[in-house]
Amino acid sequence: MNATPRWLNPEQQAAWDGFIRMQEKLIGRLSRRVQADSRMSPADYIVLAKLTEAGGRMRFMDLTKLVEWEKSRMSHQVARMAKRGLVAKEECPDDGRGSFIVATPAGREAIEEAAPVHVEHVRRLFIDALTQEELDTLARISNRVLAHLEKQPD
Amino acid sequence: MNATPRWLNPEQQAAWDGFIRMQEKLIGRLSRRVQADSRMSPADYIVLAKLTEAGGRMRFMDLTKLVEWEKSRMSHQVARMAKRGLVAKEECPDDGRGSFIVATPAGREAIEEAAPVHVEHVRRLFIDALTQEELDTLARISNRVLAHLEKQPD
DNA sequence: ACCATTTGGTTGATGTGTCATCCAACTTAG
DNA sequence: CTAAGTTGGATGACACATCAACCAAATGGT
16 A cells, blocks of 8 residues: 555656657557558558568468467457458468468558558658657667566566 | 659668557556556546546536547547446536536546556556656657647648 | 538447457377 | 367457547527
């Protein structure tokens, strides 16, 4: 029972609030744009991108780990994408439980069309806002936080 | 039709990837923690926090603007929160269409219990990962991106 | 007074993320 | 060989976000 919780000091609060606001607006804008001009959700985009980047054919669990998602999420996502014809599922002969996820031609076409547009938006909304030095700093800070998170329990 | 799309250079790519990864993991961890030990979603948390911070009684649209959400989102959210007894809706005498959102005692109790825990997690997962100088830098960068976004069409 | 527009807010459909649970197939200790 | 444990993956329930459409009350111009 902590009698007096240690609130954040003004600078800390400013950093946290600013970061949260920025991240929400940025991600929001970007995903709306991606969705609007490629008819793909950000989830579709990243899954297809990683999948094709890796050759267009992967074991389900490998893909899940590559994208760093939970398997349930990927399972649902792949099911939806399969329904829309972006990927297909194939059985795995080596492992009776396993399955391969394959990018369909339609899927390849979709990602090839979407990728440059995506990059342009990232550039326009984010990269162009900052100097190269600021980008480097942000990368360093991000990696610091990531490393910290990995050390931290749960 | 852009013949050769300008991909990001390695430093830009590293900054973007790092930021995205960091933000996903951080937000993910935090919202799981909040949910786990307060039985409130991040959405519940922020709505209740802003609402009580503003006195615990607000016009629906003022609250919506304060939280910077779309009204539809807030409408659904408030409906769910009302169902769970965290807030209540009251009619507005001045404006026949309007309504007030009021934090119930249960809502106040919930947020007062959740807030210190939330702060502790923010501190543990984020603040403690960085020096004060890095926090300041991040705040500056965030505000830069935010300002840039506001100038940018759509 | 009247019509057009704006504002406040709801609703329903659809897509998405999480959790818990389940099951079949593989692996390994004994 | 068999039982126990682990892994690959699916599923259903639920909370959440977004979009488009809608409606009624307020407002403003004529």
